[in-house]
Structures are given as structure tokens and as C-alpha cells.
Amino acid sequence: MRLYSLSVLYKGDLKVHLLKAAYDVSTFSFFQRSSVQEFMTFTSQLIAERSALGSRASVKEQEYLCHVYVRNDGLAGVVIADNEYPQRVCFTLLDKVLDEFSRQVSKMEWPSGSPATISYSALDGYLSKYQVQTP
Numbered sequence: 001m002r003l004y005s006l007s008v009l010y011k012g013d014l015k016v017h018l019l020k021a022a023y024d025v026s027t028f029s030f031f032q033r034s035s036v037q038e039f040m041t042f043t044s045q046l047i048a049e050r051s052a053l054g055s056r057a058s059v060k061e062q063e064y065l066c067h068v069y070v071r072n073d074g075l076a077g078v079v080i081a082d083n084e085y086p087q088r089v090c091f092t093l094l095d096k097v098l099d100e101f102s103r104q105v106s107k108m109e110w111p112s113g114s115p116a117t118i119s120y121s122a123l124d125g126y127l128s129k130y131q132v133q134t135p
Contacts, residue, residue: 001132005040005080006123008101009048010110011070016049019113022123044078058087069094075102075110093130
């Protein structure tokens, strides 16, 4: 069971844009990593864009399961995991991350923010903490 990506996005009036993301592409070969990361960024944005405000969904994309939660205020979170990772845990993680993000990052920054301008560093820690270590 693996988590590959954890993203926070903002669903504004025009389109969805990425605010912050963390990736674990260590299981892919060195030459695949950047394209896998691009795929995960693109897929996260697409799924958030197609989800209604206030909704939760799980979408299968290739061999991944993408879990999305879009809050009513437009803040969205996407977790990309393998098929075995428990759905309930993914949504618990998304709740926790979006609540913490909205407390630490001003709502005024969401519409114009980008990964370079938003200062929120907890995603990498959550991604590794929620990673299931197989013996």
C-alpha cells in the first residue's frame, strides 16, 4: 500500500490551480520520475476541476486511485494512492491537511498562490507519516 501524491489546490472561478504538493516517486525508475510527477499534478488538477464544491470522490486512473475532497470554500485536496490503500484513511488525511492549510495560509493567498509563493511545509511530512511500511 502506497501514497504517491498529496496536493492542495484552489478551485477558483476560472480554473483550478495547484497551491502546494508533495510526491513520493521513489518506487519509479529515475527516468520515469519527472513524467510520473507531471501526470500526478495534471490528474490532480483535472479531478479537482471536475468535482463539485462540497464533494468527495474516488476516481480510478490507470493503476492509481485518486481521492478528492473539494470544500465549499474552493480549497481542494487530492491524494493519489495505489488500489490497496484504505479510502477512509485518505479522506481523513485530506480533512486534516485542508483544515491545517486553511488555518496557516491566508484565504487571500489562495486565488493567486502557487507552490513557489505558498509557505506550507507539512505535506512531505504527512506523505511519509501516512505511508504504510510493508515488512
